[in-house]
Amino acid sequence: MSKKDKTEEIEELENELHPDETQVEGNDQSVDAEDTEETSSLSEKEQMEAELEKEKDKFLRLFAEFENFKRRTSKERIDLFKTAGQEVIVSLLPVLDDFERALNELGKSSEKELFKGVELIYNKFKDTLKAKGLAEVQAKEGDAFDAEIHDAITQIPAPNKKLKGKIIDVVEKGYSLGDKIIRHPKVVVGN
Known part of the structure; x- marks a missing residue:
């Protein structure tokens, strides 16, 4: 018999004499394997949850961006219709x-x-x-001159001190379309 055969025979005899020890050792190994699998499955589970959270966040951001886009284009469309x-x-x-x-x-x-x-x-x-949608921009004699609304075509000496810096005459009416002034009223301002 060779040494290899003798070693195997000795191991078989030991297994027959002490069957509980070998099973315990094997069970320890199986418990260790289960712990390793459980740990790796937990980390896989945690990884999957982290990926899921990341995808949810990405989805929510995309959804919010799309809602903003819809709101913006809707507003632009309404403005376009108002001034079409x-x-x-x-x-x-x-x-x-x-x-x-x-x-x-x-x-x-x-x-x-x-x-x-x-x-x-x-x-x-x-x-x-x-x-x-056309509306007249109100401008009449005695109103305060506003450079953003009125278009001063000339300045003349005010007939009295009350009309200084105010509108003396409206030469041409102004009009707005919606909220936008499309023609400013042309006025004469007192100096």
């Missing part, structure tokens, strides 16, 4: 001015039927523009 016809309305303002001049001149004449007809067309035209 701005160019057309601005080009019609001189026609509105001409109607007002015509009404002033027709009021001086004796033809009342012609005046009523032109006034009817003027009112309908003005109401249509008002329905599209």
Whole structure:
């Protein structure tokens, strides 16, 4: 018999004589293996939870960014609709001015039927523009001059001290479309 065979035979005999010790050692090894697996599975579980939290955070940020984008584009769209016809309305303002001049001149004449007809067309035209969002920027004699609202075309000496730095005359009416002034009122300011 060789040494290898003898060693194996001795181990078999020891196992037969002391079966409890070998099982305990084997159980220790299996318990150690279970502890190692449990520890690695916990760390895997913790890793998965950490990844899940990271993905949740990423999702929430993306969702919030998308909501901001929707809100911003919605606001831009509303602003666009409010001022969509701005160019057309601005080009019609001189026609509105001409109607007002015509009404002033027709009021001086004796033809009342012609005046009523032109006034009817003027009112309908003005109401249509008002329905599209056009509003007159109020400026009248005695109002304080505001450079952001009014357009001063000239300054003249004030007839009295109360009108110094105030509007003396409105040469051309101003109009706004929505919240935006599309034509500033042209005024004469007292100096």
